[in-house]
Amino acid sequence: MLKLEHLKKRYKTGPWVLKDISFEVPEGEIVGLIGPSGAGKSTLIRCINRLIEPSEGNIYLADACLSKLSTSQMRTQRRKIGMIFQEYALVERLSVMENVLSGRLGYLPFWRSFLRKFPSNDIDNAFEYLDRVGLINHANKRADELSGGQRQRVGIARALAQDPRLLLVDEPTASLDPKTSRQIMRLIQSICRENGLPAIINIHDVPLAQQFVDRIIGLQGGEVVFDGKPDELTEDVLTRIYGDEDWHPEPQDDADELEQAEVA
Ligand SMILES: Nc1ncnc2c1ncn2[C@@H]1O[C@H](COP(=O)(O)OP(=O)(O)OP(=O)(O)O)[C@@H](O)[C@H]1O
Incomplete structure (x- = not known):
């Protein structure tokens, strides 16, 4: 379980960008x-x-208060937090397998990580994760030979290799086509269900989010302005989060707007 208690953030310059955020995410949500x-x-x-x-x-993750840990203690905790990124964050010149195994680096003693000498158990598990994400036949390919969807699957397998207690996912589908986006969201959803993993997914595509998440938190100006089920996300709520907009424009309206913009 993840718990945030009165979280606030202000960068060195500028206003508060997170203003008193509190919520809990139970296992598997x-x-x-x-x-x-x-x-x-x-x-x-x-x-x-x-x-x-x-x-x-x-910030609490299971029993640990992450916000109070020293840098070295935090390094130990961070390995339990799987991150999945929009741009995949793979090492392009390394193989798919090496990228997945890099999820284990935080668990290895220095000499093993320096020599990239992974225990055989880690290698067996990495094959299992690659199988889980549908890439077992691509283990020896270089990461830069893969499509965007396949790269994101490597990112997911790498996060799994961390044996995480939490998944943090930052715009996982922003670089992908609609069909691949749905496949990636479905994969993340089923992995969270299978492993009872809590996950927070930063996502711009609201309909896609509604289809695959259990709960939606709407942020506006650093504050939580909505916290509820995907089907409670009414037009009023969308307006509260994003401001005024016609949420169901006729396709013609968009075409007109585009035409006007081009003329202007
Ligand atoms: N390193 C930084 N220094 C100062 N201000 C920052 C920094 N990073 C972000 N901000 C400011 O903090 C606010 C929140 O930014 P943040 O990137 O978290 O928003 P976001 O909701 O993720 O936006 P987007 O959807 O565009 O990625 C913005 O006003 C941004 O300008």
Whole structure:
């Protein structure tokens, strides 16, 4: 279980970008984090694993209070937090298998990680994860030979190799076509269900989020303005999160807008 208590963040310059955020995510629950650009979604995700230092408040993962740990203690905890990124963050010149195994680096003593000497158990598990994400036949390919969807699957297998207690997912489908996006969301959903993993997914595509997450948290100006089930996301709520917009425009309206923009 993940618990945020009165989390606040202000960068060195500027206003508060997270203002008193509190919520809990139980085992196995997938939360979609939505909100307009600049609402604080990426900052929130990065505060949880302390890639960005929170200014105030506490973050608990299972029994550990992450926000109170020293840098070295946090390094130990961070290996339990799987991250999946929009741009995959793979090492392009390494093989698919080596990329998956890199999820184990945080567990190895220095000499093993320096020599990239992975225990055979890690290698067996990595094959299992590659099989789980449908890439068992691509283990020896270089990462840069894969399509975007396949790369994201490697990112998911690498996160699994960490044996995580939490998944943090930052715009996993932003670089993918609609069909591949759905496949990736379905894969993340089934992995969370199978492993009882809590997940927070920063996602711009609201209909996609509604289809695959259990709960939606809407951020606006660094505050939670909605926390509920995907089917409670009414037009009023969308307006509260994103501001005024016609949520069901006729296709013709879009074409007109485009035409007007081109003329202008
Ligand atoms: N390193 C930084 N220094 C100062 N301000 C920052 C920094 N990173 C982000 N911000 C500001 O914090 C606010 C929240 O940014 P954040 O990237 O978390 O929003 P977001 O909801 O993830 O946006 P997007 O959907 O566009 O990625 C913005 O006003 C942004 O300008």
